[in-house]
Amino acid sequence: MAAVIIDGKAFAAKVRAQVGAAVTALKAQGITPGLAVVLVGEDPASQVYVRNKHRQTIEVGMNSFEHRLPAETPEADLLALIAQLNADTAVDGILVQLPLPAHLNAELVINAIDPTKDVDGFHIDNVGKLVTGQKSMVPCTPLGSLMLLRDSLGDLNGLEAVVIGRSNIVGKPMANLLLQQGCTVTIAHSRTRDLPAVVRRADIVVAAVGRPEMVKGEWLKPGATVIDVGINRIQPAGADKAKLVGDCDFDSCAAVAGAITPVPGGVGPMTIACLLANTLTATCRRYGLPEPVGLTA
């Protein structure tokens, strides 16, 4: 069996086009959504992401406010910037790029963001709302993954889903979204006994562990839908260039799965598209306008 390759790049372009059309309509009413991105320090990977976010924010017609702070920024200064962005009426969404330098308390910083502007969905209010099924801002990577799953499978009710990874930014919110969709959800992690046997039950596998090519095709139930959230830069032996791989061993998984997301070109582009979708949603809620259709959980 050869799996369908889920084209996250193309799907993300469609999401951005829908966001762009909605932004055009908002602008006709005098509203321009604004996204503020805060980057502390000079992590090279983070710089690339922040640049991509900035470019795509402009492309959909939103205002992009970038704040680059030195790595040694005191916590009080960062909190002061967040307070300023919370109060700024031109700012509808705020994202503080993670990871933060070690001297900064990420939990404290995230929870200082106005939850209605928390387009990452990491604020404790949004986490609590997601878990209890209240309207919230939903983390971008899980939201993007859910959009791809719904597009591939339609109704998810009753399906067995295994999420590998229990992080606050992917594993836990993903599991909650799938539960809300009526899936029977298992969260597997580094302490899980016999991971291959657990994965073999799954109609849906979401791999978010950060271990290059860990999930093998032999682990999968034939026909399973595989969402690979991993983005790992590896240096293949003998090659001079680093290569991007997921948490799934793509070739062996694609031979068994019914559908699978590639890396790159799968979940990654959906993450940024959903950041823009969340910024649009936050703007609509703020002005009491109808929310965009199909861009929320």
Ligand SMILES: Nc1nc(=O)c2c([nH]1)NC[C@@H]1CN(c3ccc(C(=O)N[C@@H](CCC(=O)O)C(=O)O)cc3)C=[N+]21
């Ligand atoms: N507060 C916060 N929110 C985030 O959402 C957040 C963050 N911090 N810190 C870093 C991670 C990482 N992240 C990615 C976004 C897009 C791609 C993406 O577009 N990837 C492309 C290729 C990227 C490449 O070539 O390096 C792809 O998979 O096709 C990847 C990773 C968002 N993050």
